[in-house]
Amino acid sequence: MMNQEQLGNDSIKLLSKIYKWRKPLIIVTSIAAVLSIVASFIISPQYLGTAIIFPARTFSVSKLLIEQNPGSQKDYMEYGDEDDCEKLLQILNSAEIRNMAANEYNLWEHWKINKNDVYANHYFKLKWDEMVSFKRTDYVSIRINVYDYQSDRAAKIANSIVAYADSVKNRMTKEVAKEALSIVEEEYASTLNNIKFLEDSLQAIRKLGVMDYKSEMEAYSKAMAKAVAKGDEGAKAKLQVKLDILEKYGMAYQDLFEKLKKYRFKYPVIKGKYDEARVNYERHLPSKFFVEKAVRNEKKAKPVRALIVLVPTISAFLLALLYLMFADRIIEIKKKIIEQSKS
Numbered sequence: 001m002m003n004q005e006q007l008g009n010d011s012i013k014l015l016s017k018i019y020k021w022r023k024p025l026i027i028v029t030s031i032a033a034v035l036s037i038v039a040s041f042i043i044s045p046q047y048l049g050t051a052i053i054f055p056a057r058t059f060s061v062s063k064l065l066i067e068q069n070p071g072s073q074k075d076y077m078e079y080g081d082e083d084d085c086e087k088l089l090q091i092l093n094s095a096e097i098r099n100m101a102a103n104e105y106n107l108w109e110h111w112k113i114n115k116n117d118v119y120a121n122h123y124f125k126l127k128w129d130e131m132v133s134f135k136r137t138d139y140v141s142i143r144i145n146v147y148d149y150q151s152d153r154a155a156k157i158a159n160s161i162v163a164y165a166d167s168v169k170n171r172m173t174k175e176v177a178k179e180a181l182s183i184v185e186e187e188y189a190s191t192l193n194n195i196k197f198l199e200d201s202l203q204a205i206r207k208l209g210v211m212d213y214k215s216e217m218e219a220y221s222k223a224m225a226k227a228v229a230k231g232d233e234g235a236k237a238k239l240q241v242k243l244d245i246l247e248k249y250g251m252a253y254q255d256l257f258e259k260l261k262k263y264r265f266k267y268p269v270i271k272g273k274y275d276e277a278r279v280n281y282e283r284h285l286p287s288k289f290f291v292e293k294a295v296r297n298e299k300k301a302k303p304v305r306a307l308i309v310l311v312p313t314i315s316a317f318l319l320a321l322l323y324l325m326f327a328d329r330i331i332e333i334k335k336k337i338i339e340q341s342k343s
Contacts, residue, residue: 021324025317032316046131046147049154049294051162054141055084056289085140091165092134092142098125100164101132105157132161141291151296158294177281181274188274191267198260205253209245214254217246 018025091097102108102124108115111127131147144161148154210216224243227235 017325017328018321021321024324025320028320029313029317033313036310036312044149045300046149047151047154047297047300049146049148049151049156049158049297050292051144051158051294052137052141052291053088053144053162054289054291055088057081057084082140085136085142088142088165088169089134089136091168092144092161094168096168097161097164098128100167101157101161104160105153132157144294146294151298155294155296174281177277181277181281184270184273184277188270191263191270195260195263195267198256198263201256202253202260205249205256208249209242210249210253216242217250 107113107128108120108124111124111131113120113123113127117123133145135143135145137143144158146154146158146161148157221243224236224239227239
């Protein structure tokens with residue numbers, strides 16, 4: 001009960017003080033209000049351009065184009081997950097995106113930042129963070145907000161940033177795909193060269209009469225045995241020539257033949273890898289799904305004049321009141337000190 005009475009008395013005292021100081025409070029508050037109103041009209045209006053995108057699922061292009069199981073392709077049309085969203089946000093927040101926007105829309109001059117200043121990049125980054133933002137939504141989409149002093153420009157920059165992100169993502173993917181293609185292409189070319197060399201070598205030996213080392217050696221040996229048994233010297237001489245050729249080139253033929261079998265077995269695998277690597281390098285897929293493109297908004301987003309006027313005006317009133325209360329308290333303390341000194 002005492003606390004409520006005390007609170008009521010304090011409130012009455014405060015109101016009486018405010019009434020007593022009404023003139024300076026009105027003057028200070030009025031000056032702050034006038035200055036705030038003037039400032040609200042001096043500040044250049046800003047317009048908001050907003051684009052919303054979903055990240056696409058990350059996968060190899062070749063898996064889509066060369067996939068053996070068509071039923072699995074439904075996954076490629078799904079939106080990306082949280083990991084894909086974070087990767088896309090990293091790209092959006094990169095310096096490369098800022099530089100691309102700065103170059104296309106001449107943002108250095110547009111924002112009146114001197115490139116020759118020692119801290120030019122720092123000032124540009126601060127201004128970029130003030131005018132551009134990327135926010136992940138609860139639905140794993142990304143909202144791109146761009147403020148600008150021109151309504152159509154804000155929308156254009158927002159949509160361009162989406163295109164930049166797609167370009168940067170594809171460039172990064174292509175760099176990796178290029179290196180992979182170079183490695184696989186070298187192995188693919190080596191496999192083709194080895195197959196051709198082995199086929200040419202076997203063809204040269206075949207011209208000497210060696211067609212199938214094992215079967216021919218078995219057949220000629222049986223024929224020689226029959227010729228010896230019959231005492232057919234002419235047949236023996238002819239067969240001996242063939243056996244000598246087989247003895248000289250037969251093992252080489254067999255070795256080349258076995259190697260060729262291995263390379264021919266390996267070829268479809270290498271060819272498949274080469275085709276995949278080439279497709280990944282030459283083709284690309286979008287890294288995002290457009291949910292909402294930024295459009296020109298004629299209604300200004302900033303400044304909110306009511307806030308610009310109200311906040312400084314109320315703050316000026318409260319600061320003036322605190323100052324007067326402090327000054328009044330100092331005066332009371334001085335009076336007490338004087339009274340005590342007299343007594």
